[in-house]
Amino acid sequence: MATTEAAPMDEKAKRMRDLLSSFYTPDPSISTTTSSISTSFDNINGPSFDADQYMDLMIKKSNLDVLLQRHVQMAAEIKNLDTDLQMLVYENYNKFISATDTIKRMKSNIFGMEGNMDQLLHKIMSVQSRSDGVNTSLFEKREHIEKLHRTRNLLRKVQFIYDLPARLQKCIKSEAYGDAVRFYTGAMPILKVYGDSSFKDCRRASEEAIEIIIKNLQTKLFSDSESIQARAEAAVLLKQLDVxxxxxxxxxxxxxxxxxxxxxxxxxxxxxxxxxxxxxxxxxxxxxxxxxxxxxxxxxxxxxxxxxxxxxxxxxxxxxxxxxxxxxxxxxxxxxxxxxxxxxxxxxxxxxxxxxxxxxxxxxxxxxALSDLSAEAAQVTLKQFVARTFSHLQQDISDTILKFDINQKEVVDGEVLKVVLEASGKAVLQGTADIFQDFRQLLDENTGIFVKMNDLLIGWIQKGFQDFFRSLESHFLVLSGKTSSSNETEGVTEGKSSEKIHAGLILVLAQLSVVIEQKVIPRIAEEITASFSGGNSQAFIPGELCRVFHAASEKLLQHYIDTRTQKISNVLRKRFKTPNWVKHKEPREVHMYVDMLLQQLEEVGKEVKQILPQGTFRKHKRSDSNGSNTTTSSRSTTLHSDKMARSNSQRARSQLFETHLAKLFKQKVEIFTKVEFTQESVVTTTVKLCLKSLQEYVRLQTFNRSGFQQIQLDIQFLKAPLKETVEDEAAIDFLLDEVIVAASERCLDVTPLEPPILDKLIQAKLAKSKDHNNHNTASS
Amino acid sequence: MQGGSSGIGYGLKYQARCISDVKADTDHTSFLTGTLSLKEENEVHLLRLSSGGSELVCEGLFSHPDEIWDLASCPFDQRIFSTVFSTGESFGAAIWQIPEPYGQSNSSTLDCVASLDAHVGKINCVLWCPSGKSDKLISMDEQNLVLWSLDSSKKSVEVLSKESAGMRHSLSGGAWNPHDVNSVAATSESSIQFWDLRTMKNVNSIERAHVRNVDYNTKREHILVTADDESGIHIWDLRKAKAPVQELPGHTHWTWAVRCNPEYEELILSVGTDSAVNLWFTSASSEKQASERSTEASPQRVNPLLNSYTDYEDSVYGLAWSTREPWIFASLSYDGRVVIESVKPFLPRR
Incomplete structure (x- = not known):
């Protein structure tokens, strides 16, 4: 109440309100007075105000002036409060009086209402009774009208049924089967109930008509000439007819x-x-x-x-x-x-x-869910297509390689290997390029399903290339007979004729691997990164493939050398197994195995020349690769030639000593160096391996003087042609000497042939082979 | 690769081809080796590895009448060994006994226990029965296989049976199956033949030409290792002898000999005429063939070559594992240098 009163918030009113609210609220903590509880006893507005105490405090604290002043102030305040209170009491009293007046007025207004109400009720009652009267008087007439209406409906129906056959016929004529069926099904319930009695004829006639309709509809349904729509309608109608x-x-x-x-x-x-x-x-x-x-x-x-x-x-x-x-x-x-x-x-x-x-x-x-189904199927098909394309390519390549029917003579004389290499290299390069084109086409396709599968496709293609090269590599190895061991044994036991693949082809495969490693794979990698830069699948790893093919090329090259040396080894084995070296007869001529050896080496040379690049001419700059070897081995050759010159006059024992001494002076010549992809390197390696084999065979035998001399003669003859073909002369010299040394070690009586005899025999051989060659060229 | 600094060397006076582990000597790691010299007086050296393993000491030096082509120590008596020798024109084989207080005189003579003189042709090797206690021997020449019974106390040998392999197959060597004392593998020109000693019949063969050396895996039954001239080393499972279980590249030139480690089944040593000894690790047993295929397909193929010892001047022909200390092997190059190496750094972790 106090709050409503204080509209103008002046100082006085505020205080008033505070006071009043403190009066109405017993809890001092809620009161809006600013004083705290601790100072309440000297707060004149607080509930715990103690007048005596306040007085004491006042008196003690203040001087007379202040007290007087306070007194005046207080008296004024008290007077104010008094008037305020008076005002409040008066206002409240005013309100109370006006409320009593209002209640009095309400009371007087209610009188007389009840009588009006009773009147209203009475009037409503009379209205109701009158309406009931009207209703009953009209009831009979209405009933009659309704009856008449029903009869009329019935009559109309009967009429419809009687008309039905005719109507159906009409419909048949106009082919309005839909209407006919509608009519018939409408009449159906009546016909069902009364069909046996009153409407017999009618029913029969209409059923006949309907049968015609059914027949017509069926023919329509089965006739291919009708439109699907019409047929569908016919089917619907038939269904309605409960057929x-x-x-x-x-x-x-x-x-x-x-x-x-x-x-x-x-x-x-x-x-x-x-x-x-x-x-x-x-x-x-x-x-x-x-x-x-x-x-x-x-x-x-x-x-x-x-x-x-x-x-x-x-x-x-x-x-x-x-x-x-x-x-x-x-x-x-x-x-x-x-x-x-x-x-x-x-x-x-x-x-x-x-x-x-x-x-x-x-x-x-x-x-x-056809699209899902077909998407799945399409994925499978597409995957297969990719796989098949790659397998076709591999087949192509292998066909190109094997297409050429290679026999010994062609390889040596013609350029067949070169042709094969070029053809197969082209097959690989072109084939992969074509395949890539094809896949590009697939990727460019924007039929719905392809778009979805684009990522997958890219993955497959990359994986496809990866797998393709891997399988190509193993295919090469199988082709070369390196991995399938059954081939190999056959080849060894039955000689070169039964070998599945010509040695030259192994060389082709080796060089092809190099081509793939250096050209094809980088190109594919380039194209893949160019085309599928978006795809982040890493299925195609060119680095790894390069490694694989690098290893394969080395393996194949080694295999080529192996097969070649195997052949030569067979020649040598036969040579050393057959004679009894301890009872050897005096040498008359250079043994013919030397011819076979040289012929084999010549074949190697020709094959290599067709396939491999020529190496950088190393003879002049060998010093930078292994300088120490060059000097020492050259010294050894001079030592050795010295020895050979003097040896005929010396005792064997001192010669043996001298070879040991010579050995001391020269370092181990690197016989088994790494094979490189050059003509010279391959030929040299082959020759080295053969000479080493020769040495080992010699070491297993024991010779008499003539046996030793035979070996000496053969080796002396070999020296010139071998040096012609081989880049590392020093090593060859060394190995040839080693053979002689081995023979002398295994000889019971070392007496070398006199140089003039040696010379004569070699000249005779040379003349003979020249003769033979002339004869050959003349005949061919 | 690695230098031979770790190896312990010993020089023979002449060229030599064969070295053998003295299996019966359980107290020391010893090897026997014999020289191959056509014109000089040949020697047999008994070498012993000092207890520290740092030195190779010559325990005995015995003269031998002819050049030695093959030498094998008796598995049950450390003083007995067999040699195959040649005079240059003819071959012979004999069993020798080292005289009692050996190592005293500089060149004492050997006692000849018995001469295996049933051969005419070129004798290849003498094999001792690997069972250890048995006194049976086999000697092999190019055509014949002879089974002997030795009585070392009476100093006599007796031919138990002899069978010809036929003229066509010239035998070149062999190995006695340590898992079946009745079975011996012999290498011939075109195949590896397996002989049953009870019937002295060739019961089985693997078609493989020019096998130079053969050795059984003592730890794994049915596993056989062969070395070829050209095509390296092959590992066979005798139950599936159609194709090798595994192939190893072998040596740059011929692979002369292979030896399976007596203790660590995965280790194989080979020596070759490229003056190198190669140590191989073969993980594949026949059961794991499938898995081996898969590893073959994997990009990083494990290199089976563990190490190559190349500190040799000449072709290496002789090779022997020590039975007593199976991580030690002795190799012998043609120039008469014996090198003892330890493969301890390469032993498989177990």
Whole structure:
């Protein structure tokens, strides 16, 4: 109440309100007075105010002036409070009086209301009784009218039934089967009830008419010439006539199934289809291509499905099945198709057709989840296509390599190996480029499904390349006979004739591996990064492949040398196994195995020349690679030639001593250096290995004087031609000497041939071989 | 690769081809080696590794009448060994006994226990029965296989049986199966033949030409290792002898000999005419063939070559693991240098 009063918030009013509120609220803590509890006893407004104490405090604290002043102030305040209180009391009293007045007025107004109410009730009652009177007086008439109306309806119905046959006939004539059926089904309940008695004739006539209608409808349903729409309507009508349509449905669906065969894409015709598809795309006028026909057929099929679906809602499952079957057969046929060699364009053509079919069907039957199904199938097919393309390429390459029927003579004389290398190198390079083009085409395709599979496809392609090169590498190794050990044994036991692959081809494979490592793989890597920069799959790892092929090329080169040295080794083995060296006869001529040896080396040289690049001429700069060797070995040669010059006059023992001494002076000549991809390196390695073998064979025998001399003669003869073919003369010298040394160590009586005799025999041999050569060239 | 600084060397006076572990000597790691010299007086050296393993001491030096082509120590008596020798024109084989207080005189003579004189042709090797206690021996020449029974106390040998392998197969060496004392593998020109000693019949063979050396894996039954001239080392499972279980590249030139470690089944040593000794690690047993294929496909193929010891001047022909300390092997190059090496750094962790 105090708050409502204090509208102008002046100082006085505020104080007033504070005081009043403190009066009404017993809790001092809520009071808005600023004084705290601790100072409450000297707060004149506080509830715990003690007047005596306040007085004491006042007196103690203040002087007289202040007290007087305080007194005046207080007296004024008290007076103020008094008037305020008086004001309040007066106001309240005023309000109370006005309230009493209002209540008095209300009381007087209510009088007289009850009487009016009673009057109203009475009047309403009389209105009701009168209306009841009217109602009863009119009731009979109304009833009569209703009866008349019912009879009229009945009569109209009877009339309709009597008219029904005629009406049906009319409908048949005008082919308005829909109306006829509607009429008939309308009359059906009556005919059912009264058909046996009063409407017999009528019923019969109308049933006959309906039978005609049913027949007509059925023929319409089965006639292919009718539009799907019409057929569907017929089916609906038949269904309304309660004709058992399940059998009809089965028949129809069977028909539909049969029509599937026509829709299949034959693997044989697929390519044709694809071609025409393309051409029809190019020129719109050419509408009658097989692709167009196919498209129409599929459209018809999907229309039919749509109709059937409407007609037979319960046949959905079966339609789904059909549509799926069509899709799967499509993809199955596709798989059959790509089993053969198919270009990406053709593949794409077929794929587009199938996808269009799927889209068409999917429109009709979205619930069949055809697009999912076909997406899955398409993934499989596409994956297969990628894999197949790669396997075809590998087949191509291996065919190119094996295509050339190589026999010994051609290889040596002609340039067959070179041709093979070039052809196969081109096959690899071109093949991979083509394949890449094809895949680019696939990637550029923007049919819905391809877009979705783009990432996958990129992954597959990368993986495809990776796998392709890996399998190519192992294929090379198998081709070379390196990994399949059964081949190898045959080759060794039965000699060169039964070897599956010519040694030269191993060399081709080795060089091809180098080409792949250095050219093909970097190019593919480049193209892949250029094309699929978006894809982050790392399936194609060029570094690893390069390593693989690098290793393969070295392996193959080694294998080539191995097979070559094996052949030579066989020659040498036979040479050393057969004679009894301890009872050897005096040497008459250079043994013919030397010819075979040289011939083999010559073959190696010719093969190598066709395939491998010429090495940088190393003879002059050998000093920088292993300088110490050069100097020491050259010293050893001079020492050795000295020795050879003097040896004929010396005792064998001192000669042996001298060779040991010579050995001390020269360092170990590096016989088994790493093979390089140069003509010289391969030839040198082969020769070195052969000479080493020769030395080992010699060490296993024991010779008499003549045996030793034979070896000496053979080696002396070999010296000149070998040095001609080989880059590392020092090593060859060393190895040839080693053979002589080995022979002398294993000889019971070391007496070398006199140089003139040696010379004479060698000259004789040279003359003979020249003769032989002349003879050969003359005859050929 | 690594230098031979870790190896302990010993020089023979002449060229030599063969070295053998003295298996019966359980107190010391010893090797026997014999020289191959056509014109000088040949010697047999008994070498012993000092207890610290830092020195190779010559315990005995015995003269031998002819150059030694093969030498094998008796598995049950450390003083007995066999040699195959040649005079240059003819071959012979004999069993020798080291005289009792050996190591005293500089060149004492050997006691000839018995001469295995049933051969005419070129004798290849003498094999002792690996069972340890048995006194049976086999000697092999190019055509024949002879099974002997030795009575060392009576100093006599007796031919138990003899069988010809036929003229066509010229035998070149062999190994006695440590898992089956009745089975011996012999290498011939075109195949590896397996002989059953009870019937003295060739019961099985692997078609493989020019196998130079063969050794059984003492730890794994059915596993055989062969060395070829050109195509390296092959590991065979005798139950599936059609194709090798594993191939190792071998040596740059011929692989002359292979030896399986007597204790660590995965380790194989080979020596070759490229003056190197190679230590191989073969993880594949026949059961793991499938897994081996998969590892082959994997990009990082494990290099089976653990180490190559190349500190040799000449072709290495002789090779022997020590039975007593299976991480030690002795190798012998043609120039008569014996090198003892330890493969301890390469032992597989178990």
């Amino acid at each position: 058992p349509i399940d059998s009809l449905k089965d028949k129809l669906l069977e028909k539909l199934e049969q029509s599937l065969d026509g829709l299949q894409i034959n693997p044989e015709e697929a390519s044709k289809l694809a071609e025409h598809n393309d051409s029809s795309k190019d020129e719109e006028s050419n509408n009658e291509g097989p692709a167009k026909i196919h498209e129409d057929a599929v459209r018809g099929f999907s229309e039919a499905m749509r109709a059937y679906r409407e007609i037979f809602p319960d046949s959905e499952e079966r339609l789904f099945k059909l549509a799926r079957a069509l899709t799967t057969t499509h993809f199955e046929n596709m798989e059959l198709y790509i089993r053969k060699r198919v270009s990406a364009a053709d593949f794409l053509g077929i794929f587009r057709i199938i996808w269009e079919d799927v889209v068409l069907m999917d429109e009709v039957l979205p619930e069949a």
